[in-house]
Amino acid sequence: MPRSAGHLIVATLETAGIERVYAVPGESYLDVLDGLYDSPIDTIVCRQEGGAGFMALAEARLTGRPGIAMVTRGPGAANAMISIHTAWQDATALVLFVGLVPTADRARESFQEFSLPEWFSSTAKRVITIDDEHRAGELTAEALRIAAAGRSGPVVVGLPEDVLVRLTEAPIPTLAEAAEPKPAPAELESLAARLAGASRPAFVLGGDGWQSGAGADLAGLAAASGIPIFCDWRAYDAVPHDSPAWSGWLGYGRADAVAGGFAEADLLIFIGCTRSDVASDGFTIGFGAETVLVSLDTEATQHAGRIDQHILASPGTFTEALTSVDADALRGGRSDGWMEERSAAQARFAxxxxxxxxxxxxxxxxxxxxxxxxxxxxxxxxxxxxxxxxxxxxxxxxxxxxxxxxxxxxxxxxxxxxxxxxxxxxxxxxxxxxxxxxxxxxxxxxxxxxxxxxxxxxxxxxxxxxxxxxxxxxxxxxxxxxxxxxxxxxxxxxxxxxxxxxxxxxxxxxxxxxxxxxxxxxxxxxxxxxxxxxxxxxxxxxxxxxxxxxxxxxxxxxxxxxxxx
The missing domain is CATH 3.40.50.970 (Thiamin diphosphate (ThDP)-binding fold, Pyr/PP domains)
Incomplete structure (x- = not known):
């Protein structure tokens, strides 16, 4: 049975398990709003587009699913830009749908017209415009996949007003399933040897992807192996703060002792985050250590300095693999003194x-x-x-x-x-x-x-x-x-x-x-x-x-x- 492109977009979001969209309504995407009328998706009506984008980002951060925001045309898109920049630098999966002028009105400086790709291409993983009603579902599914793949981030999807109301018999697309990569046995052996041979190793946890509680499992292994855990700025919910391995966060407001420990470490293992300017006090500390990067980002975006081993894995798959290794094999001849010193310093600070x-x-x-x-x-x-x-x-x-x-x-x-x-x-x-x-x-x-x-x-x-x-x-x-x-x-x-x-x-x-x-x-x-x-x-x-x-x-x-x- 034919349905409009706007309704197909909503059906695709339903199939993807989206529970809420955060929206400031606009006449350019009325057909999508009409599709949401009968949808189990809850439409959260926001008061400003920046707020809508931030709400979508927050839900993504908390759940691991791409957050969905909807705004309209130039002024609405301009207000939403702050959430796109945040999602880009924070590596958080966000899809922003933007209502656009009708296709016949393009390039005529029509009311609230702007160039979607020229505005967003430098701060989004992909900018897509749905110009073909038959591909509305396909491109919506593609946006969701791209936002969550690799280094997560924002995708912006343009919705021309006239295309949304056109009818199509295109089916609701099947969303691609992809298992997250896991460390190979040889990679784990190499990492275990590095850890066993280090005198002052440290894990650095950050980014998104810790929602499952993998940080607690990793903290258990770290405590048993005498390895302190630092967290990146504003990612320190990755590990329970009552863990013996918890040793504080890097970045703004951190303890001097945390920065000192980071600088003193002889092996740094970044999991889900990078050695950025914030973590390294403006590219001044933590560059001499042997470095292992655990990330789904093949390009190691935002990472500065050496990488001695790059393991393509998510926080969850890496933790699952590493916790299968005996703690004694990671400890080598190291006592708990290094970890206890770092943990005690953070406890005094807090x-x-x-x-x-x-x-x-x-x-x-x-x-x-x-x-x-x-x-x-x-x-x-x-x-x-x-x-x-x-x-x-x-x-x-x-x-x-x-x-x-x-x-x-x-x-x-x-x-x-x-x-x-x-x-x-x-x-x-x-x-x-x-x-x-x-x-x-x-x-x-x-x-x-x-x-x-x-x-x-x-x-x-x-x-x-x-x-x-x-x-x-x-x-x-x-x-x-x-x-x-x-x-x-x-x-x-x-x-x-x-x-x-x-x-x-x-x-x-x-x-x-x-x-x-x-x-x-x-x-x-x-x-x-x-x-x-x-x-x-x-x-x-x-x-x-x-x-x-x-x-x-x-x-x-x-x-x-x-x-x-």
Missing amino acids: AHRPDAEAQPPTEATQTPRSGVDLGVAFGILDDRLSGEAILTYGAGNATIWGHRFIRHHQAASLVGARNGAMGLAVPAAVAASLTFPDRRAVAICGDGDFLMNGQEIATAFAHGATPLIIVIDNGVYATIVSHQENHYPGRPSGTRMVNPDFATWMRAFDGAASVGAGVSGHGERVETTEDFAPALDRALAADGPALIHVLIDPATMPPAADETS
């Missing part, structure tokens, strides 16, 4: 402590800093979450306390923009809550980050998501302020902000209709350290979305990178 112990009064007034002590607050938050929540982060100094003090004991419990994009925290927490409604989703964001996509609180109410959002408010772009103080001391420029009462904004949604029930927004403003714990407990007990607006001194900077401050 121990809860007040900021007041490390940050003196302001020089101008010699009075204590005003507002909430974030060292205390995040210690309380860590205790309440117990390592079980999903944490989402945008960018900015406000995130560093969460990275340092909040434990992760479950895989797929962290979504952060590894490319440093602002505005991800709120939409990612909404998507996390929708994807895993039985788990707590907590967004950690600064005031600047929140206001970039805070509108997606409306999406949470509309679709029954219940994230907890913690907004750290210092009235400045603090990361930039810290750079200015280093390079242009005493000359702040372009970094001040004026903010609303974010708690009042959340409460303004009282009575908003969500799917299934009407819920109220819980919002509280916290100005003292003593008030944080009771406010947090009330927010955690709320039955709908909740927000805590935390006021801190503008002069407050993240805790130092040494172990004790």
